[in-house]
Amino acid sequence: MRGFLVIGNKATTSPFSLKNIPGAGRMDILCRCISQAIFLSHSIRKSLEVYLLLLGDPNPPIVVKIKSDEVRRMSPDERSIAGLIRKALKFKAGEGWTETNSGIFISKKGLRGLLEDLSNSYHIYYMREDGEDIRKISYKMENPLFVLGDHVGVKKEDEKIILRFAEDIVSVSKLSLMAEQCITIANYELDRTSMNIQNTLLNYSKK
Amino acid sequence: MRGFLVIGNKATTSPFSLKNIPGAGRMDILCRCISQAIFLSHSIRKSLEVYLLLLGDPNPPIVVKIKSDEVRRMSPDERSIAGLIRKALKFKAGEGWTETNSGIFISKKGLRGLLEDLSNSYHIYYMREDGEDIRKISYKMENPLFVLGDHVGVKKEDEKIILRFAEDIVSVSKLSLMAEQCITIANYELDRTSMNIQNTLLNYSKK
Numbered sequence: 001m002r003g004f005l006v007i008g009n010k011a012t013t014s015p016f017s018l019k020n021i022p023g024a025g026r027m028d029i030l031c032r033c034i035s036q037a038i039f040l041s042h043s044i045r046k047s048l049e050v051y052l053l054l055l056g057d058p059n060p061p062i063v064v065k066i067k068s069d070e071v072r073r074m075s076p077d078e079r080s081i082a083g084l085i086r087k088a089l090k091f092k093a094g095e096g097w098t099e100t101n102s103g104i105f106i107s108k109k110g111l112r113g114l115l116e117d118l119s120n121s122y123h124i125y126y127m128r129e130d131g132e133d134i135r136k137i138s139y140k141m142e143n144p145l146f147v148l149g150d151h152v153g154v155k156k157e158d159e160k161i162i163l164r165f166a167e168d169i170v171s172v173s174k175l176s177l178m179a180e181q182c183i184t185i186a187n188y189e190l191d192r193t194s195m196n197i198q199n200t201l202l203n204y205s206k207k
Numbered sequence: 208m209r210g211f212l213v214i215g216n217k218a219t220t221s222p223f224s225l226k227n228i229p230g231a232g233r234m235d236i237l238c239r240c241i242s243q244a245i246f247l248s249h250s251i252r253k254s255l256e257v258y259l260l261l262l263g264d265p266n267p268p269i270v271v272k273i274k275s276d277e278v279r280r281m282s283p284d285e286r287s288i289a290g291l292i293r294k295a296l297k298f299k300a301g302e303g304w305t306e307t308n309s310g311i312f313i314s315k316k317g318l319r320g321l322l323e324d325l326s327n328s329y330h331i332y333y334m335r336e337d338g339e340d341i342r343k344i345s346y347k348m349e350n351p352l353f354v355l356g357d358h359v360g361v362k363k364e365d366e367k368i369i370l371r372f373a374e375d376i377v378s379v380s381k382l383s384l385m386a387e388q389c390i391t392i393a394n395y396e397l398d399r400t401s402m403n404i405q406n407t408l409l410n411y412s413k414k
Contacts (some may be wrong), residue, residue, distance in 0.1 A: 021284060021286065022282060022284050028283070028284035032239070032283075035239075036385075036391075040382055040385065041384055041386075042383070075229060076235070076239075076385065077228060077235035077239075077285060078235075078284060078285045078286070079285070080229075151248060151249065173395065173398060173399075174398075175398060176247055176249070176250070177247055177248055178243075178246055178248050181243060181391050181395075184391040184392065185391065185392065185395050188379075188380065188392050188395070191382060192380075195381060
């Protein structure tokens with residue numbers, strides 16, 4: 001299992017126009033995060049979850065969850081993904097998860113409640129530029145879930161909550177990258193690590 | 208200098224509707240390639256060029272060039288970038304470069320002519336899954352320009368032309384990734400290498 005939680009500080013919590021996706025509190029960033037997290041060329045990654053915490057008006061907080069194993073009829077372009085998020089926001093979000101499309105769910109959780117749930121199945125890592133180099137610690141990450149902010153970053157009070165749950169602060173670059181680039185790089189480093197492990201096991205079994 | 212050349216095998220060569228960017232021969236892929244290549248969080252990379260070779264109907268080939276140092280009023284979302292490409296396609300493409308917006312140019316070059324020009328200022332690398340691991344060779348790349356295909360890949364006859372100009376075939380993953388993910392990873396590996404070199408020089412000058 002692998003997961004990403006992206007905090008959309010201004011992302012709208014009501015249905016929005018597909019003609020102006022950035023205008024919906026920079027929903028374009030969140031769409032690209034989903035796209036870059038779950039899609040490969042002509043296929044979708046297995047066992048990957050993306051959580052979007054929407055904190056914009058008029059009805060925050062709302063969480064949208066995407067389960068890669070169950071998602072259907074999604075393309076990697078922003079408009080396709082935005083259309084599915086818009087549809088999800090037409091549903092009433094309750095305490096539990098409501099499925100709004102195959103593999104897409106909505107809930108009225110806040111950051112603390114969400115992290116409490118997630119820490120049952122994931123090891124939480126907080127992504128920040130000054131963290132530990134992911135390349136040095138990816139080998140020991142089991143079922144990691146990375147928490148990261150959008151263009152605004154992560155507010156101090158949210159950071160405090162995250163750090164209560166996080167095993168480590170991890171950095172993917174000394175440059176300040178866009179959220180979806182951080183996700184691509186995390187996937188890349190984890191892929192390399194898991195392939196190295198597979199190769200090692202393969203070599204071992206050959207002996 | 209760093210560059211990327213993405214081959215859009217079916218990408219339209221006439222102005223298209225922004226309501227259906229994937230329908231324009233998967234122009235969405237090319238927009239994401241530009242976005243992931245040149246944007247950082249709240250800034251734009253220096254000295255980076257992206258070339259899109261559009262090979263779709265009705266008027267192929269057309270090349271769109273984006274110079275990061277000169278580009279203005281572009282946002283990282285697909286629609287913003289698609290709007291600028293659409294505008295470029297309203298101009299008549301000639302043999303030379305016509306500027307259609309700050310930092311955006313159009314020309315009626317084919318793959319061979321383009322690579323002939325580019326090989327004057329770049330070392331050309333061809334991106335293919337079975338190539339050399341980029342991590343092993345990034346340290347020796349000076350002014351690299353990476354050639355890669357869209358969702359269709361690269362046609363045999365185009366590959367032959369590329370290989371005539373390419374110094375090496377380079378791979379960023381054993382997984383089949385989307386073109387924009389390959390670009391993000393190439394930037395990442397080159398950033399790490401150049402930072403290592405800077406650190407080494409820094410340590411050296413301290414002695």
